[in-house]
Amino acid sequence: MRTMQARYHVLSGSIAASLLLPILGINSIFFFASSVLIDGDHYLDYIYRNGFKDFSIKGMFNFHRRLFPMESARNFLAFNVAHTAEALLLVYAAGAISGWVWLQAVFWGMLFHIVSDLVYLYHQGKLFRRPISIIEYIIRWQRMKRHGMHPEIPYQSALRSISVMPSLAEDKEGQANQQD
Ligand SMILES: [Zn+2]
Numbered sequence: 001m002r003t004m005q006a007r008y009h010v011l012s013g014s015i016a017a018s019l020l021l022p023i024l025g026i027n028s029i030f031f032f033a034s035s036v037l038i039d040g041d042h043y044l045d046y047i048y049r050n051g052f053k054d055f056s057i058k059g060m061f062n063f064h065r066r067l068f069p070m071e072s073a074r075n076f077l078a079f080n081v082a083h084t085a086e087a088l089l090l091v092y093a094a095g096a097i098s099g100w101v102w103l104q105a106v107f108w109g110m111l112f113h114i115v116s117d118l119v120y121l122y123h124q125g126k127l128f129r130r131p132i133s134i135i136e137y138i139i140r141w142q143r144m145k146r147h148g149m150h151p152e153i154p155y156q157s158a159l160r161s162i163s164v165m166p167s168l169a170e171d172k173e174g175q176a177n178q179q180d
Pocket of ligand 1 (some may be wrong): 038
């Protein structure tokens with residue numbers, strides 16, 4: 001699923017970047033690069049969720065593969081820091097202040113990617129599962145906790161299923177197996 005999405009971003013990003021060639025010139029490369037590399041924040045999400053215990057790329061792919069079927073659940077709340085209004089604002093401000101066209105191209109690439117993602121999420125029925133702001137994410141996460149929901153559970157079970165954070169029961173089983 002994720003690879004399919006990555007291919008979709010590479011394809012749509014390269015089409016958009018070539019269409020922008022007359023406006024951005026060589027800086028189209030930065031548009032294309034940011035429109036694809038922004039998904040690198042899935043890696044940050046992975047190491048954050050596992051408490052900085054595992055840094056492997058393979059682990060990240062396995063984690064997101066396990067997480068995917070749980071993403072429609074009511075207690076699921078995604079967080080992708082580069083896909084937020086705050087991240088966009090930061091890059092926009094830096095581009096405006098510096099006047100660097102390459103940085104402005106990075107901003108448009110990010111925006112293009114985020115809008116493409118929103119269309120995709122809408123079709124998947126997951127439009128509201130990923131907050132578009134860091135503040136929104138914090139408020140919603142805390143509100144879910146107050147209402148007795150457990151947004152951490154999908155992450156924990158995805159981690160457990162790739163044995164990055166085994167449950168107590170599994171720990172005991174593992175120890176018993178080792179003794180055998
Ligand atoms: Zn994305």
